[in-house]
Amino acid sequence: MTRRLEGESAWQWERRLREAARPDPDWIESDFPDSLPSGDDFISLMWGSRVPSSGAPEIPYLSAIQAMGNRGFEVSGATAIAAGAHAAHEDGDIDLRRVLTASMLHALFEAEVETDHPYHRFHHPISESEVMAAIDPPAAVKVGRPEGSIHTGWVGMVVGGAFGTPLEGYTGRTLREHYGTPSGFVRTPDTVNDDLTYSIVLLDALEAGRDDPAGMATEWIRSIPYGWSAEQVALENLRAGFRPPLSATHRNPYTDWIGAQMRTMICGLLHPGNPRSAVHLAYRESSISHSANGAYGGMFAAALTSLAFVIDDPGRLVAAALRCVPPGSGYAEVVERSIRAATDTTDTHEALDALDHQHRHLNWIHAHPNIANVVVALIHGAGNPTDTFGILSDAGLDVDCNAGLAGAILGVWDVLIPEWTTPIGDRLTTYLPHHRELSIAELAGRTQRLAVS
Numbered sequence: 001m002t003r004r005l006e007g008e009s010a011w012q013w014e015r016r017l018r019e020a021a022r023p024d025p026d027w028i029e030s031d032f033p034d035s036l037p038s039g040d041d042f043i044s045l046m047w048g049s050r051v052p053s054s055g056a057p058e059i060p061y062l063s064a065i066q067a068m069g070n071r072g073f074e075v076s077g078a079t080a081i082a083a084g085a086h087a088a089h090e091d092g093d094i095d096l097r098r099v100l101t102a103s104m105l106h107a108l109f110e111a112e113v114e115t116d117h118p119y120h121r122f123h124h125p126i127s128e129s130e131v132m133a134a135i136d137p138p139a140a141v142k143v144g145r146p147e148g149s150i151h152t153g154w155v156g157m158v159v160g161g162a163f164g165t166p167l168e169g170y171t172g173r174t175l176r177e178h179y180g181t182p183s184g185f186v187r188t189p190d191t192v193n194d195d196l197t198y199s200i201v202l203l204d205a206l207e208a209g210r211d212d213p214a215g216m217a218t219e220w221i222r223s224i225p226y227g228w229s230a231e232q233v234a235l236e237n238l239r240a241g242f243r244p245p246l247s248a249t250h251r252n253p254y255t256d257w258i259g260a261q262m263r264t265m266i267c268g269l270l271h272p273g274n275p276r277s278a279v280h281l282a283y284r285e286s287s288i289s290h291s292a293n294g295a296y297g298g299m300f301a302a303a304l305t306s307l308a309f310v311i312d313d314p315g316r317l318v319a320a321a322l323r324c325v326p327p328g329s330g331y332a333e334v335v336e337r338s339i340r341a342a343t344d345t346t347d348t349h350e351a352l353d354a355l356d357h358q359h360r361h362l363n364w365i366h367a368h369p370n371i372a373n374v375v376v377a378l379i380h381g382a383g384n385p386t387d388t389f390g391i392l393s394d395a396g397l398d399v400d401c402n403a404g405l406a407g408a409i410l411g412v413w414d415v416l417i418p419e420w421t422t423p424i425g426d427r428l429t430t431y432l433p434h435h436r437e438l439s440i441a442e443l444a445g446r447t448q449r450l451a452v453s
Contacts, residue, residue, distance in 0.1 A: 027055035056169025072117035151444035156411020162189035164400030172396030213244035230254035234289035260286035260298030262401035268305025278306035
């Protein structure tokens with residue numbers, strides 16, 4: 001892991017780490033463990049880990065500082081302490097690392113608001129009533145019997161996730177150098193990832209009659225052994241007795257990240273053609289672990305999926321879904337910016353590079369740069385799954401989450417070809433103790449029985 005340079009901010013440090021990372025041809029995908037380590041082993045993981053599916057390096061504690069800085073907090077003090085803690089980690093000084101980590105976390109969560117930070121010029125409603133009052137979704141449209149589309153939507157989520165897992169955590173430039181633009185899976189597809197975990201648990205909660213945030217959170221406590229970034233903090237908060245929305249906001253740096261955006265496509269499948277209901281459910285589910293822009297990402301993913309049942313033009317779809325996030329928010333501005341970038345040029349790499357430059361200060365798991373990549377891929381991919389997935393690889397960052405979202409839409413449109421679906425078959429593997437092996441068709445059937453158009 002690369003050490004911090006003199007005067008380097010947290011985002012510059014993280015960006016340099018990411019740009020230096022290269023896919024390891026000898027990397028063998030790690031199985032998801034039954035639990036995360038604790039004590040010094042957990043601290044070690046947070047100072048230097050690798051993404052299980054791709055081997056990309058990351059420093060979660062550094063990312064926490066970056067995330068708080070992106071939200072408009074003054075984090076230079078935490079960054080300075082982090083440099084010493086990371087050096088102690090690399091030098092094997094466990095005792096010093098433990099002490100400095102505690103000091104860094106104290107400085108991080110005591111950081112003052114930087115009042116002139118650009119983050120604070122946006123409007124970010126966070127209560128459920130304020131959020132739902134702020135949006136203007138298109139009217140619900142009757143879609144008939146969407147059983148097939150719900151099933152193919154599920155298949156698309158699984159296909160996209162399996163395509164993207166070996167690619168996540170790298171820059172688009174690095175992936176282009178290593179893989180070119182893929183026209184298929186870069187390795188034998190594996191369906192294990194954390195994205196679909198939460199969709200399955202939401203189905204369990206709804207079948208048990210738990211459709212409010214506290215009820216959904218109860219199913220998290222019962223079923224999910226661990227998460228990552230925002231979800232892991234939320235799980236720890238839930239187990240400590242916090243309920244939504246405090247489970248999302250208490251000492252959670254990652255609330256603007258991609259976790260909700262990667263998992264709420266299921267809400268669109270549950271409410272085909274009815275974006276208001278899909279978005280309402282998505283906001284409730286998102287509020288367990290995310291707030292503000294992170295929750296709006298969940299709303300947008302749900303709206304895209306719901307509206308895909310009635311809109312088959314990518315540009316019109318994205319524009320309609322934009323009505324389902326609060327105007328004047330940072331998230332809305334990013335979607336608007338991404339639409340402009342995608343429509344102002346036919347050169348996909350030009351659009352992606354321009355957006356990457358504008359979002360260079362954000363972590364690769366942040367919702368904003370990733371939804372920008374999805375918007376460009378949908379518009380330039382024009383409904384072709386191979387082109388759409390290829391663009392998402394060329395864009396880099398959290399490719400499995402982005403391809404899972406795009407895959408849900410492509411699946412609803414029923415444009416996935418056998419080259420993508422045959423290697424997946426009907427099986428989905430998870431790390432959930434109660435759901436190790438599942439049938440995609442059975443999951444689609446459960447979704448259909450709960451679906452309300």
